[in-house]
Amino acid sequence: MIEFQNVQKTYLVSGRQVPALQSTSLRVEAGEVFGLIGHSGAGKSTMLRLINRLEAPSGGRIMVDGEDVTALDSAGLRAFRRRVGMIFQHFNLLSSKTVAANIAMPLELAGGHSRAEIKVRVDELLARVGLTDHARKYPAQLSGGQKQRVGIARALATRPKILLCDEATSALDPQTTGQVLQLLAEINRELGLTIVLITHEMDVIRRVCDRVAVLDAGTVVEQGTVADVFLHPKHATTRRFVFEAEHVDEGDLMSSYSHVEGRILRLTFRGEATYAPLLGRIARETGVDYSILGGRIDRIREEPYGQLTIALVGGDLDAALARFDAADVTVEVIR
Amino acid sequence: MDAFLAFFADIDWPEIWQATLDTLQMLGWSMFFTVLLGLPLGVLLFLTGKRQLLEQPIVYGLLSFLVNVLRSIPFIILLILMIPVTVWLIGTSLGVEGAIPPLVVGAAPFLARLVETALREVDRGIIEATQAMGASLWQIVTRTLLPEALPGLIAAATVTAIALVSYTAMAGVIGGGGLGDLAIRFGYQRFQTNVMVVTVVLLLILVQVLQMVGDRLVVKFSRR
Known part of the structure; x- marks a missing residue:
């Protein structure tokens, strides 16, 4: 659907060429939600704006x-x-127009639609984003979440195939963020819309994206399915994002394990394995003892996953590792 | 009370009425042409400015210089400098018509600067969003920039109209007529203080009304 072929971007800043995006090749497939994550200045905003x-x-x-x-x-x-819709961190609605007039604007600019057609389409969009009762209000009378929903309705007005989201939830509180992400997932599913979103929050990626690319200093340092990147981050930047999302510091964690006995492993369960009583069964059968040092059980989009850090002592360690492997649990030996 | 009435006894009221009409006419026409010239000039200044949609440093530099030159000439001198141009344009430099070209040349650059400033207040993000909808430059200006800046533009027009009121008072120097002319000829040159008082009061009322209407309109169109 969207393909970057050796795309690069440099800015001229006071006579000097400053690279914003190094030569990048990347594909976004039709119908997927693709996330670009990076710190501010990493080039994600440039990348998004290159698309339209x-x-x-x-x-x-x-x-x-x-x-x-x-x-x-x-x-x-x-x-x-x-044919490409776009929504923004600060919504960018026209303050001089009502909600309905903001949503009608792309249709009016495009021309070729009668007043009646526009009204029907606007009503339809208002209903989709749940703002039918607010049609005649001005943006200043709405909450942040409502403004973003107007932004989404406006972006969908011309029935685009692609939606670009520029930090669409960064100015919203956690609860409203959840609602907006849910709406994005819904329109992706129901309209088959391809969505490219940029964010600096791993949590946003985890909740709505199918695939993700991690940007650092104008370079894509890692990309893949969200589950792969999120559960097995390889690049230092990616690891930082993942640990940030879990509110832990990698270094602190390691030093707090220093007095723990035995082998330390990180087990990753995905899908149905997440809910299976594996750990106890394997411990019983191989005679190892385990203690759980940390962990998290959650979902990536709809797929459940669990990630546990455990210490194993005694028993038949190799047999235990083989049993985990046979049960499709990914094992990383930390120490 | 009698003394108060006696003070105004020898005033030629029909003449005051005529002067008031002249002032309003000069104001109306010169404001019309000032907006006609100043608004596009202000939009052009904004668009060709640094990091704007039509960034053109040379065009911006030239326009900006022209605006600064016209704004730096004292209006009383501009009135005299403009006489040949006015004669060429409308055949006479006298009367209400003769005052309009210098008034417009004096006020349009002033309005243009205020328009440029008002447009800079429009959030860049909103302009970007309009671009992303596939708008042409004309659509960006007419559908986004001007409506979003409307309260600022009305405030700019109000300030300009009030500046024009004081400019019209100087138009008497070149035979332009109006209240200012009356104040100078009767109030100053013939020591008729009462005429001076009446004209000043009328000008004051005019300015108050303009400011009030402007302020009301700004409030009416502010949606932020």
């Missing part, structure tokens, strides 16, 4: 739905942008 050419690339090509976005003339670009 709010930023022009300094090199490389960007193909969207088989069309070379980098080669479009200005009329072609305007037509293309109508």
Whole structure:
């Protein structure tokens, strides 16, 4: 659906070329929710804006739905942008227009829609985002979550195939963030919309994304399915994001294990294995004793997972490892 | 009370009425042309400015210089400098018509600067969102920039209209007529203090009304 081919971007800052994005190749498949995570200044915002050419690339090509976005003339670009919706961290609604008028705006700009058609479409969108009763209000009268839902309705007005989300939940409280993410997941599922979102929160990625790319200093340092990247982070930047999301510090954790006896393992269960009584059974059968040092059981999108850090002493350690392996539990030996 | 009435006894009221009409006419026409010229000029200043949609340092530099030159000429001198241009434009430099070109040339650059400042207050994110919807430059200006900046633009027009009131008072120097002219000819040159008082009161009322209407409109169109 979206393909970056050796795309790079440099900015001219007081006469010097400053790279914002190193040569990057990446694919976003149709119908998936793709997350770009990175700290501020990592280049994720640039990458998102390259897709609808709010930023022009300094090199490389960007193909969207088989069309070379980098080669479009200005009329072609305007037509293309109508097929790509976008929502923003600070919502960017027109303060001078009502909720209904904000949602109608992309249709009016596009032209070729009668007043009656626009009204029907706006009502439909208001119902989808649950704001039917707020049609005549102005954005200043709405809460942050409601504003973002107006933003989503506006972005969907022209029935785009792609939705770009620029830190769409970063200005919202945790509860509202949950509702907005749920709405995004819903429209992805029901409309088959391809969603690209950028964020600096691993939790947002975990809750809605299918795949993720981790950006650091203008380079994609790691990418893959969210489960793979989240459960087995390889790059230092990714590890930092994951540990941030779990509110633990990797270094502190290791030093607190220093007086623990035996082998320390990290077990990762996925899918149904998460709920199976594996640990007790294997301990009984192989004679190892275990103590649980830490862990978390949660979901990545809909898939349950568990990650436990345990210490094993005594018994037949090799047999225990083999049994875990046979049960599709990923074992990492930490010490 | 009698003394108060006696003070105003020798005032030629029809003449005051005529001067008031002249002032309102000068104000109306010059405001019309000031907006017609100043608004597009202000939009152009904004768009060609640094990091804006049509960034053009040379065009911006030239426009900005022109605006600064016109704004730095004292209006009384601009009135005289403009005489040949006014004659060429409308055939005379006298009367209400003759005062309008210098008034517009004096006020339009002032309004343009205020418009530029008002447009800079529009959130860049909103402009970006409009771009992302596939809007053309014309649509960005007419559907987003001007409506979003409307309260600021009304405030700018109010300040400009009030500046024009005081400019019209100087138009008497080149035979422009109006209340200011009356105040100078009768109140100052013939020592008729009563005429001076009446014209000043009328100008004061005019300014108050303009400011009040402007403020009301700003409140009406503020949605933030």
